[in-house]
Structure formats: C-alpha cells, structure tokens
Amino acid sequence: MTRFFDLRPDKVVRNSFTGDFDAAPKWGLPGIKDCPGCGVTWSTWGDHYPAVDLSNLPERAEFEEPRPEPFHEFARLRELVRPLAPPGSELAPGTTFGPLVGRASGQFAPFSGLESCWMLVRRDAFDSLQAAGIRGLLGCKTELRFRQKTPPEILELQLEPRGRMHRDCLPPDLAPPCPTCGRVGLRLPEDLILGGASLPTDLDLFRLGDYGTVLIGTDRFKDAVEKGGWTGISFRELPVRS
Numbered sequence: 001m002t003r004f005f006d007l008r009p010d011k012v013v014r015n016s017f018t019g020d021f022d023a024a025p026k027w028g029l030p031g032i033k034d035c036p037g038c039g040v041t042w043s044t045w046g047d048h049y050p051a052v053d054l055s056n057l058p059e060r061a062e063f064e065e066p067r068p069e070p071f072h073e074f075a076r077l078r079e080l081v082r083p084l085a086p087p088g089s090e091l092a093p094g095t096t097f098g099p100l101v102g103r104a105s106g107q108f109a110p111f112s113g114l115e116s117c118w119m120l121v122r123r124d125a126f127d128s129l130q131a132a133g134i135r136g137l138l139g140c141k142t143e144l145r146f147r148q149k150t151p152p153e154i155l156e157l158q159l160e161p162r163g164r165m166h167r168d169c170l171p172p173d174l175a176p177p178c179p180t181c182g183r184v185g186l187r188l189p190e191d192l193i194l195g196g197a198s199l200p201t202d203l204d205l206f207r208l209g210d211y212g213t214v215l216i217g218t219d220r221f222k223d224a225v226e227k228g229g230w231t232g233i234s235f236r237e238l239p240v241r242s
C-alpha cells in the first residue's frame with residue numbers, strides 16, 4: 001500500500017546552507033479580472049510547468065508580464081499554450097511555464113525552493129533519485145545566474161497536478177466551481193485527507209490536483225531521499241480515505 005507525504009521546506013537544513021535565489025518563471029498566463037461568471041479577480045499559485053517552452057510561440061511576449069486580464073483575453077492566451085502543455089492540463093489563470101530566471105548565490109541544499117512551491121534539486125541528488133527508479137522525475141534546466149566561479153548545477157522538477165482532496169476534509173457547504181473560470185472558493189483544510197481513488201499509481205512525485213501549492217511524494221520517494229542523505233525536505237504523512 002503506497003503511503004503519501006506532504007513535502008515542506010526543512011527550515012533547519014535551509015539555515016545551514018548559504019544558497020539563495022531570487023527568480024520567477026519565464027512565462028505565465030495572466031490572472032482573470034472580474035470574471036463574468038463569479039465576479040472575482042484571481043490567479044492561482046503553484047501551477048508551474050518548467051518543461052513547457054514558449055520560446056517558439058510568436059506571441060510569447062504576451063506571457064512575460066504577470067497581470068490580470070478580462071476573461072476572454074485570458075481564454076485566448078490559454079488556447080495558444082494548450083498544445084504545448086501536457087494533455088488534460090487545467091491551465092488555471094496564473095499558471096506559469098518555462099525555466100526559473102533570476103539571480104542565485106551560495107551553496108544550495110540538495111532540495112530547495114519548496115517555500116515557493118517549486119522543487120529545485122541539485123544535479124547529484126537528481127541523478128541519485130533517477131538511479132533509484134523514482135517515477136515521474138522530470139528535471140528541467142533553470143536560468144539562475146550565479147556570481148561564484150563554480151556554480152552548482154540546479155534543476156527544477158516539473159510536478160504535475162494529480163489527485164484530489166477527500167470530500168470529508170472539505171466544508172459541507174462548499175459551492176460548486178464557477179462555470180466560467182473554474183474557481184473554487186476554498187482554503188486549504190488544516191487536516192488534509194487525500195481521496196484514495198484519485199491518486200496516481202504511476203508517479204512518486206506530484207502536486208495536489210485541486211490545490212497546486214501542496215507538493216506530494218510517495219514512500220518510495222521518501223525512502224530514496226533518506227537513503228541518499230539528501231536534505232532540504234520535511235515529510236509529513238497525509239491520511240488517505242477511499
């Protein structure tokens with residue numbers, strides 16, 4: 001029986017490394033301004049596809065500036081990206097694409113970036129997890145500019161949204177999603193429960209499908225990380241209910 005863990009930054013480890021970065025994804029969908037369905041101006045956080053490359057898209061400049069747009073404009077831009085994104089991606093407003101671009105310095109822990117809901121991994125840790133047969137590892141190049149002479153090789157993992165929360169951890173009066181933009185007015189429940197039937201059986205690492213800031217790994221992932229001595233993640237087991 002697979003066990004699932006919530007992945008958070010390990011603050012103790014973070015304090016013992018000097019690594020730091022200030023970066024943002026290269027491209028993104030705009031947020032929605034005054035949705036005609038629900039009236040809300042909003043944007044998601046956490047849905048990030050570093051492997052989706054917009055550099056050959058003639059309209060790529062329209063994805064460079066984070067901003068809210070009217071729904072029809074958001075929808076037009078979303079259709080431009082859809083063929084480049086993994087099949088079935090929801091592509092909510094604010095979804096980001098491409099490498100993290102920015103400045104970095106210092107010595108990086110094996111894992112970092114989790115506080116921003118990204119998973120940056122050092123090349124040595126990545127190779128070790130790949131050798132251990134961790135499923136669904138997709139390492140992507142970053143565009144972090146280091147000042148030091150021998151910069152570490154830092155990859156970012158693409159974590160795709162999979163699985164849902166169990167209805168037992170949701171408020172009983174939760175309104176259905178907005179029929180226009182798909183927004184669900186939901187805070188992350190304090191006692192998160194995963195819906196057993198919704199969880200992927202072919203991946204050891206993913207984001208929660210209905211709450212993209214929650215990063216999840218299986219016991220196989222946890223074992224491989226601990227066996228390799230790769231630090232930077234704190235694991236908390238999540239209950240699963242059928």
Ligand SMILES: [Zn+2]
Pocket residue numbers: 035036037038039040178179180181182183
């Ligand atoms: Zn809406």
